[in-house]
Amino acid sequence: MxxxxxxxxDCSTGIESIIExxxxxxxxxxxxxxxxxxxxxxxxxAAQAAADAKASAQAxxxxxxxxxxxxxxxxx
Amino acid sequence: MANTFELISSYTATGSVASISxxxxxxxxxxxxxxxxVRKDNTSIDTTLTFNGSSxxxxxxxxxxxxxxxxxxxxxxxxxSLATQSGDTANTFSNGEYYIPNYASTSxxxxxxxxxxxxxxxxxxxxxxxxxxxxxxxxxxxxTIAPTSSNFVQYSTAxxxxxxxx
Numbered sequence: 001m002x003x004x005x006x007x008x009x010d011c012s013t014g015i016e017s018i019i020e021x022x023x024x025x026x027x028x029x030x031x032x033x034x035x036x037x038x039x040x041x042x043x044x045x046a047a048q049a050a051a052d053a054k055a056s057a058q059a060x061x062x063x064x065x066x067x068x069x070x071x072x073x074x075x076x
Numbered sequence: 077m078a079n080t081f082e083l084i085s086s087y088t089a090t091g092s093v094a095s096i097s098x099x100x101x102x103x104x105x106x107x108x109x110x111x112x113x114v115r116k117d118n119t120s121i122d123t124t125l126t127f128n129g130s131s132x133x134x135x136x137x138x139x140x141x142x143x144x145x146x147x148x149x150x151x152x153x154x155x156x157s158l159a160t161q162s163g164d165t166a167n168t169f170s171n172g173e174y175y176i177p178n179y180a181s182t183s184x185x186x187x188x189x190x191x192x193x194x195x196x197x198x199x200x201x202x203x204x205x206x207x208x209x210x211x212x213x214x215x216x217x218x219x220t221i222a223p224t225s226s227n228f229v230q231y232s233t234a235x236x237x238x239x240x241x242x
Contacts, residue, residue: 004092004094004227005092005093005094006093006094006095006096006097006222007087007089007093007095007096007097008097008099009085009087009096009097009098009099010099010100011084011085011098011099011100011101011102011236012100012102013100014085016087021094025094029094029222029224029225030225032124032154032224032225033120033224033225033226035224036120036122036124036156036224036225037120037225039122039149039151039156040120040121040122042149043140043147043149046147046149047142047144047145047146047147048145050145050147051144051145
């Protein structure tokens with residue numbers, strides 16, 4: 001299996017180097033990916049909770065007799 | 077105040093790459109600016125920025141929009157950013173910029189401002205606006221942008237500019 005490679009550009013010389021990742025770097029990348037995945041899941045959950053709360057609030061306002069236009073006006 | 081931009085270096089991927097680093101950055105400018113356009117080869121959109129070959133002393137807070145929701149969050153050890161992912165519209169790339177004032181200072185921490193957008197012909201397309209901090213008195217001599225998993229694809233690009241105040 002081909003190892004991932006990273007690119008280094010030395011700004012003092014302009015030389016580009018293609019370097020294979022070490023085992024430690026691959027392990028770090030896997031850890032970073034897991035952390036990013038967890039963070040992404042938190043963001044998605046927070047966004048869903050906000051959307052659910054908004055829908056719930058709109059339903060309750062509608063049950064109180066507000067029109068859709070009146071409910072929309074509250075958030076402007 | 078920024079007055080002149082000078083291209084220090086640039087890179088365009090000719091194949092898959094796990095990260096792009098600019099090393100030995102000269103300390104002769106006032107600010108640094110990194111502009112990038114990247115796409116990933118898996119379904120994750122997350123990318124990161126780190127300094128001097130380490131994620132130490134890096135933190136950030138950011139606000140985001142997804143096309144259907146908005147929010148904010150914070151992160152340690154990285155400044156998160158975005159790349160379009162393999163499921164997004166073909167041949168589209170994210171576009172973003174990091175701006176790093178006083179990057180060569182050896183007597184103060186460095187603040188970083190960052191904005192990025194994903195391009196995707198669909199309901200879901202993300203944007204981030206980020207305030208970052210490199211809590212170190214060390215001058216920044218290396219900047220690295222990397223996907224948090226897998227690789228940037230061919231034609232992903234990064235440009236490093238030096239900015240002078242006069």
